[in-house]
Amino acid sequence: MNRSKQPVLNRALELQDRVETPDGAGGYVTTWQTIGSVWADVALRSGRDVRFGQAVVAQASYRITVRGAPVDAPSRPRPDQRFAEGTRLFKILAVAEADAQGHYLTCFAEEEVPT
DSSP: OOOOOOOOEEEEEEEEEEEEEESSSSSEEEEEEEEEEEEEEEEEEEEHHHHHHHEEEEEEEEEEEEOOTTOOOOOOOOOTOEEETEEEEEEEEEEESSSOOEEEEEEEEEEEEEE
16 A cells, blocks of 8 residues: 555455365365445456466466554454455455554455466
8 A cells, every 4th residue: 555645445345254064074165255245445466477387377476455444343354265356356364553553454365367
């Protein structure tokens, strides 16, 4: 976030939480449930190609700024959650206050896209 300006929260993102349900065979099936929407400032930090055997994945790192929320609030993003924007998915890696007053949070996230 530019320290001299407030972030421009102009992108609507869904905050999603992981839901694991038993699959009947001793394992779990993971699905994602939308728990709310947030307005965000999404800024690209870096990008690279990652090779997994024959597959190549474009991996991008983002700084996503959202409005602040108390640590115990369900609306506060957590590292085990993700943001969704249509078909785009941003895995949340870390969350920290973006300013001393806690008005905004910075979420460090990654997006992976098969190429």
